[in-house]
Amino acid sequence: MPSQDAMRAPGPEASGSAGGLSRRSLLQGAATAGAAGLAATALGAVASPALALSPPGISRPPAPDQAHARGKAHAGPIVVHVRDARSGDIEVFSGTSQSRVRDKDLAARIARVIG
Amino acid sequence: MSSHREAPEISKDPVADSTDVYAFVSPDKPDTVTLIANYIPLQGPAGGPNFYEFGDDVLYEIHVDNNGDGRADISYQFRFTTHVANPDTFLYNTGPIESLNSPNWNRRQSYDVAVASGFSRRVIGTGLACPPCNIGPLSTPDYAALGAQAVHGLGGGITVFAGQRAEAFYVDLGSIFDLGDLRPFENLHATFGLPGLKAAPGVNATNHLNVHSIAIRVPISSVRRSGHPTIGVWTTASRQRVRVWDADNGENVDSGPFRQVSRLGNPLVNEVLIPLGHKDQWNSLPPSDDKRFAAYVANPGLAALLPVLYPGVFPNLAALVKSGKPRADLEAILLTGIPAGIIPGFQNFTGPVQADMLRLNTSVPPTPAGKQSIFGLLGGDAGGFPNGRRVTDDVVAIELRALAGVTYPLIDKTFKPDAAAGLLTDGLTPASVSSPPLGQFPYLGVPYSGYDNPS
Numbered sequence: 001m002p003s004q005d006a007m008r009a010p011g012p013e014a015s016g017s018a019g020g021l022s023r024r025s026l027l028q029g030a031a032t033a034g035a036a037g038l039a040a041t042a043l044g045a046v047a048s049p050a051l052a053l054s055p056p057g058i059s060r061p062p063a064p065d066q067a068h069a070r071g072k073a074h075a076g077p078i079v080v081h082v083r084d085a086r087s088g089d090i091e092v093f094s095g096t097s098q099s100r101v102r103d104k105d106l107a108a109r110i111a112r113v114i115g
Numbered sequence: 116m117s118s119h120r121e122a123p124e125i126s127k128d129p130v131a132d133s134t135d136v137y138a139f140v141s142p143d144k145p146d147t148v149t150l151i152a153n154y155i156p157l158q159g160p161a162g163g164p165n166f167y168e169f170g171d172d173v174l175y176e177i178h179v180d181n182n183g184d185g186r187a188d189i190s191y192q193f194r195f196t197t198h199v200a201n202p203d204t205f206l207y208n209t210g211p212i213e214s215l216n217s218p219n220w221n222r223r224q225s226y227d228v229a230v231a232s233g234f235s236r237r238v239i240g241t242g243l244a245c246p247p248c249n250i251g252p253l254s255t256p257d258y259a260a261l262g263a264q265a266v267h268g269l270g271g272g273i274t275v276f277a278g279q280r281a282e283a284f285y286v287d288l289g290s291i292f293d294l295g296d297l298r299p300f301e302n303l304h305a306t307f308g309l310p311g312l313k314a315a316p317g318v319n320a321t322n323h324l325n326v327h328s329i330a331i332r333v334p335i336s337s338v339r340r341s342g343h344p345t346i347g348v349w350t351t352a353s354r355q356r357v358r359v360w361d362a363d364n365g366e367n368v369d370s371g372p373f374r375q376v377s378r379l380g381n382p383l384v385n386e387v388l389i390p391l392g393h394k395d396q397w398n399s400l401p402p403s404d405d406k407r408f409a410a411y412v413a414n415p416g417l418a419a420l421l422p423v424l425y426p427g428v429f430p431n432l433a434a435l436v437k438s439g440k441p442r443a444d445l446e447a448i449l450l451t452g453i454p455a456g457i458i459p460g461f462q463n464f465t466g467p468v469q470a471d472m473l474r475l476n477t478s479v480p481p482t483p484a485g486k487q488s489i490f491g492l493l494g495g496d497a498g499g500f501p502n503g504r505r506v507t508d509d510v511v512a513i514e515l516r517a518l519a520g521v522t523y524p525l526i527d528k529t530f531k532p533d534a535a536a537g538l539l540t541d542g543l544t545p546a547s548v549s550s551p552p553l554g555q556f557p558y559l560g561v562p563y564s565g566y567d568n569p570s
Contacts, residue, residue, distance in 0.1 A: 076370065077359070093355075093357045094370060096371065098371045
């Protein structure tokens with residue numbers, strides 16, 4: 001599971017620049033809210049996708065980009081999907097990886113960011 | 116119709132919408148098989164200035180199962196990259212495109228090919244050029260030559276092509292989706308109390324339209340297992356789980372693992388047999404999960420509809436439907452393959468796992484052109500559907516006739532199909548396709564140009 005520190009957003013004083021994870025950047029360009037959750041992206045953040053899931057679909061072999069996923073996972077955006085803020089069920093996407101964590105505190109703070 | 120816009124979700128995502136799969140022993144190179152997956156349905160050839168192209172964000176795959184478990188043993192994976200030479204013009208091309216490296220071609224695509232098997236994945240081609248779309252006599256003056264240049268040999272006896280082609284699937288969409296009307300028989304249609312119709316010739320709704328094709332020709336020895344000549348073939352398209360519209364940069368950002376959004380093996384299965392409420396789910400699952408959908412094959416709704424839509428024409432089919440007996444003939448054709456002993460000298464059985472795959476017995480040699488039947492096995496031609504599928508096979512008529520009961524005597528010799536069942540057709544033939552198939556790889560015809568087919 002990703003460490004809580006790695007997943008924790010810095011304070012609101014941080015800028016929304018690509019180099020840092022802030023509440024503003026976490027939400028920048030991606031406030032996709034589904035019926036059951038919240039989603040957010042961050043650019044160039046530092047989460048660790050330790051629980052990358054393998055696709056359950058037809059291809060047991062990894063998808064093409066997945067072979068390189070661990071090496072470049074953090075080069076692009078990181079997308080956080082709060083599936084259920086109440087239980088803290090959170091999915092984190094980066095590159096072709098995906099992690100799922102349960103962190104009520106983080107989910108609550110993300111929820112507060114968007115009001 | 117084969118699988119064009121067949122499910123609610125994928126109909127909104129044409130770039131990832133598979134339309135047809137073909138698998139056949141290559142007629143001009145019978146130690147190989149050709150596998151073709153078509154995408155992006157119903158392309159109007161004049162659809163510029165942003166002409167059709169593959170999705171850079173889509174993972175396209177053609178799968179082969181060679182042990183009958185409905186799971187891929189070999190997957191050919193295709194990823195595309197779009198290149199824009201000059202972003203400061205709106206033009207697709209700034210002059211005639213006379214070769215694939217023409218400086219006049221402003222927006223082009225290339226692709227990489229990999230073969231995945233087990234836990235290994237091997238890249239077998241990179242930076243392979245797609246041809247442009249067929250625009251017209253000024254932009255693409257010799258399109259056939261451009262298409263030929265886009266056929267790439269990859270070594271190991273593998274040949275690939277990816278790009279626009281003429282739609283080879285012929286079907287009277289306009290009639291069939293008007294409450295199951297078949298123009299040649301519409302004088303017999305119930306018409307729901309509306310004024311009667313007169314029988315008429317079929318109209319090929321897909322004529323003069325294009326698709327985007329991914330074709331790969333591989334040695335038979337590389338895809339089949341020793342002692343198991345039949346392979347199962349299907350295609351999938353997958354997208355990453357997350358897409359975010361980056362309004363600042365005016366582009367989508369994709370993230371996460373790829374998940375399947377489109378699947379196609381046998382023609383018309385998801386289109387016609389799977390109920391509306393399950394079509395999207397079907398598209399997301401592997402063939403190995405198809406047991407959950409087997410009831411829709413064993414008791415197809417369309418077989419029950421035919422006697423209703425054409426009163427008095429299908430009394431024996433009506434009785435069969437009323438009996439509630441499962442259509443084991445259709446289950447064999449579509450889900451397991453046909454076992455030995457059913458059709459003399461032929462089988463393409465892959466085992467008991469019910470999985471929608473296009474099954475090709477690779478030991479059956481290609482039927483010479485002059486002896487082929489567009490009705491495939493129903494026409495006594497084991498080189499055609501449902502033993503794989505050739506470009507010219509009349510899969511609409513074959514499946515209509517099978518649904519109407521023509522194949523039920525394979526499992527119950529006491530059943531007598533209705534006379535009309537063996538005549539069912541939407542009135543079309545390969546001659547209904549204006550751009551004929553090629554005699555060589557990639558076999559699909561030259562795409563229609565926008566200039567010559569403006570509407």
